[in-house]
Amino acid sequence: MPILLGRRHLLRAGLGAAALPGLRSLAFADQGGADQRGAPLLVLVNLRGGMDGLHALSPADDADFVDQRAESLRNPSAGPQAGLRLDASATVDFRLHREAAPLAEIWQDRRMAIWPAAGVPQATRSHFEAQAMMGLGQGLRAERGGGTGWLAAWAAGAAPAGADVAALSAQGGLAPELMGGQHSLAIAGLGDGLSSPGGAFGDAMLEALYRRGHGPAAAAGQEALAGLRSIDRLLPRDAEGKLLAYAPAAGVDYGPGREFGRALAVVAQTAKLNPALIAATADLGGWDTHEAQPGRFADRMRVLARGLGAFDADMAGLPRRWTVLVASEFGRRLRSNRSNGTDHGRAGVILAFGRGFGLGRRFGDWPGLTPDALDEGVDLRVATDYRAVFRTVIADLAPGAPPPPFARS
Incomplete structure (x- = not known):
């Protein structure tokens, strides 16, 4: 069953919508x-x-x-x-x-x-x-x-x-x-990736918060993190881990x-x-x-x-x-x-x-x-x-x- 997150639910869970890009109104499965x-x-x-x-x-x-x-x-x-x-x-x-x-x-x-x-x-x-x-x-x-x-x-x-x-x-x-x-x-x-604003530390904090939480906000948070990570991992980076700008087809x-x-x-x-x-x-x-x-x-x-x-x-x-x-x-x-x-x-x-x-x-x-x-x-x-x-x-x-x-x- 999909779980929808709005701003009010996020605030109740102790997390502002800005903390996770694209988290508002998300619904993820495995x-x-x-x-x-x-x-x-x-x-x-x-x-x-x-x-x-x-x-x-x-x-x-x-x-x-x-x-x-x-x-x-x-x-x-x-x-x-x-x-x-x-x-x-x-x-x-x-x-x-x-x-x-x-x-x-x-x-x-x-x-x-x-x-x-x-x-x-x-x-x-x-x-x-x-x-x-x-x-x-x-x-x-x-x-x-x-x-x-x-x-x-x-x-x-x-x-x-x-x-x-x-x-x-x-x-x-x-x-x-x-x-x-x-x-x-x-x-x-x-262009800025889909990781949390706090980097690895912030990501770990959010993971811990949602892992310990209960109810639809926590479940949706866990699923949203997994979904955001799945896309972020696909983004091209250089040898130092810096995101590379999107290069469309030639001439576009x-x-x-x-x-x-x-x-x-x-x-x-x-x-x-x-x-x-x-x-x-x-x-x-x-x-x-x-x-x-x-x-x-x-x-x-x-x-x-x-x-x-x-x-x-x-x-x-x-x-x-x-x-x-x-x-x-x-x-x-x-x-x-x-x-x-x-x-x-x-x-x-x-x-x-x-x-x-x-x-x-x-x-x-x-x-x-x-x-x-x-x-x-x-x-x-x-x-x-x-x-x-x-x-x-x-x-x-x-x-x-x-x-x-x-x-x-």
């Missing part, structure tokens, strides 16, 4: 060293804030779309703001944002699938509700608090026997999709991806060191563009595309299949507002790509933007339940693994 080179890897990228899917991927020649939005909030087919043509449809000229060139290249390489109108099936414009539904894999409104993330549950069932850390959240705490599961670890960075630069690129570098390094890693998450926020959207959106798209492009190149030599799945909690309204932005909407874009990817150049259903096709007369309608997308992607990646445990209603 660690092992089995070689699992064939384990597939799913990387879930969450675009927190509600990315405007119609700005990321515009139906450039749609008359209703052109009529409702300023050119600065769409990707036209010509001019300085022209988008990148995908040739995804025989009837609609879909254009990726001009800053998404690395993603367009993956599409042209036939290693990407796109669902242009996907989302949660029930109408909500609440960030909290939509993220909770997607995190728990529910279609109905998620209960506040508690629950196990769908990715945590899937990873626990699909992880190879004797796995080390099977799931990773590349940030300071576990993403909602990984909450409540086993074999999960949050790592914001690997995560720098243009900024904070998002650094998170993806953590995922890539861990995946290369730990062949049993089967799931990982990375977040990129800043998509809640109610005002001044053109510049803000271009910046986020630049960071997203450069980060994913670097990750794709860095992981090209990984000797197993992997897939990146990119989604946001909802899209934004068709009509732009008076602040040169867009408000919370319904359907958005979900995309997936990878190596050994069998869904290349699949393009999902498009309901159109005519007045009678819109949801409540204002939003792009959800044509594909996000759970159907996720099931399809995971079935392609790991056909022999159990499907994700999504609610079906």
Whole structure:
């Protein structure tokens, strides 16, 4: 049974969360060293804030779309703001944002699938509700608090026997999709290693503290220490024991991806060191563009595309299949507002790509933007339940693994 540790439990046990990197909300089972080179890897990228899917991927020649939005909030087919043509449809000229060139290249390489109108099936414009539904894999409104993330549950069932850390959240705490599961670890960075701040002495103190303790805090502490050590032992060091900086594949630069690129570098390094890693998450926020959207959106798209492009190149030599799945909690309204932005909407874009990817150049259903096709007369309608997308992607990646445990209603 997984044991979750929050800050309050740690303080009661006499240990602040900062004493052990990544200890908050951890759950570990017995660690092992089995070689699992064939384990597939799913990387879930969450675009927190509600990315405007119609700005990321515009139906450039749609008359209703052109009529409702300023050119600065769409990707036209010509001019300085022209988008990148995908040739995804025989009837609609879909254009990726001009800053998404690395993603367009993956599409042209036939290693990407796109669902242009996907989302949660029930109408909500609440960030909290939509993220909770997607995190728990529910279609109905998620209960506040508690629950196990769908990715945590899937990873626990699909992880190879004797796995080390099977799931990773590349940030300071576990993403909602990984909450409540086993074999999960949050790592914001690997540059300083994963040993305790007090070195060998501090490590021994923590070991003694948890060995003598009783209850869930002590048990989780022992398991967390074992998990952190298992990853720390894999980090490369020089002859004097000093950690060596991560060296991605030749020509790969995560720098243009900024904070998002650094998170993806953590995922890539861990995946290369730990062949049993089967799931990982990375977040990129800043998509809640109610005002001044053109510049803000271009910046986020630049960071997203450069980060994913670097990750794709860095992981090209990984000797197993992997897939990146990119989604946001909802899209934004068709009509732009008076602040040169867009408000919370319904359907958005979900995309997936990878190596050994069998869904290349699949393009999902498009309901159109005519007045009678819109949801409540204002939003792009959800044509594909996000759970159907996720099931399809995971079935392609790991056909022999159990499907994700999504609610079906």
